[in-house]
Amino acid sequence: MNSLNLNKREANIPNNAKKLRRTGKVPGILYGKNSKDFMFEVGELDLCREISKTGEHGVLNFELDGSSSHKALIKDLQRDPVSHKIIHLDLEELEQNQKIISSVPIHYVGENNLNKRGMVLQKERGSIKVECTADTLPKHIDININDSNNGYVYRVGDLEVASELSIIDDLETVIASVTYERKTVSDDMEEIEEENSHK
Template sequence: MFTLIFQTTSQLLFFTCRFGRMANITLSSEARDIAVHPKDLRKQKKIPSIMYGHGIENISLTLDHEAFRKVFKDAGSNTIIDLEVPGGKKHKVLVQDIQKDPVYDTFQHVDFLAVQMTEKLITEIPFEFTGESNAVKNFGGILVTNMDEVEVRCLPGDLVHSIIIDLSKLENIGDSIHLEDITIPKGLEVQSDMASMIVTVQAATEEKEEEAPAEVAMPEASAQKAPEAAAE
């Protein structure tokens, strides 16, 4: 955990962010019987899966749906998982891709990327926003989030689960936090522009009702008397 002091023209703002590396997460798998249709596996609350990576052969696997759901809730796609494959060997993997049922929100398929701990990779680390901005709560400001994650390059062992930013430190309208305002965890090489804004508070804009144009009184037409025809 760290505290960063950021100077503005009117005040000092204290931005508190923290980050942490997850403890080891383990997931077991079974060998997948290719003869069994994926629909039948899903009826058994199993998920068809595959693991691939540099220097290894693809391995078709089956996962327990509930076990994977719990692991993915904690690990997401940017935390190393110790995936145990048939035979007892464990591989360091990341969740590379998932497919979900749009109606039932169940996992349909999972791809794992086996990583080499000595080879750098590029991934995204999410920001986790906590607290409540005083500018929003008391001054009616609008919180505008410009970034919800940052792309980094790092060794797998240097990955962090998230970077947490305390929104309660945004005191006034116009306050903002940029990438250059936060401390990046050791080992992470940010791939984005450090001047990029993460979050800011803007003033609420009131929509004014358009006033209907005032009716202009038209002058009454003066009655004109037709000239009488001259008598012959």
């Protein structure tokens, strides 16, 4: 994994964040024992490349003004609602082997097959909270729903996770359920109109 170079930014310059974004930089803040709320700027392309590997709740390697490599957990990532570009980043510096609590996205594998069989997956949760070290934090957790039938209910306890992970959420919490596709009122109206047109 490459290291992101976080360069110090001046907080007292008016509209500095906007100016940074125009030059392809993303402003952010790093919290931690050693960094004392370090305000930084980072290249947008480099940041996007690393986030595509780690996910938006992952762990990044970084260097402060070219110093030795450190690790940080992405605490908050803000995107522009229109362009979806990253406009701000909050990082928490991690100590070596420090346990972290983070949200990990759930990937439902086989949803297309379910839809082809006339069923839909009602998702109650898109992620779960886990505790682990930075090195063992997964990008996502898969759950295979290929063999589901109507009425199936999936709970947090049904997720298979590596032994290095501890699930923080209640294991009985429902994450998804399978139902037959419900027709909407407009679907029913279309069918009635179609029947009437053939009369």
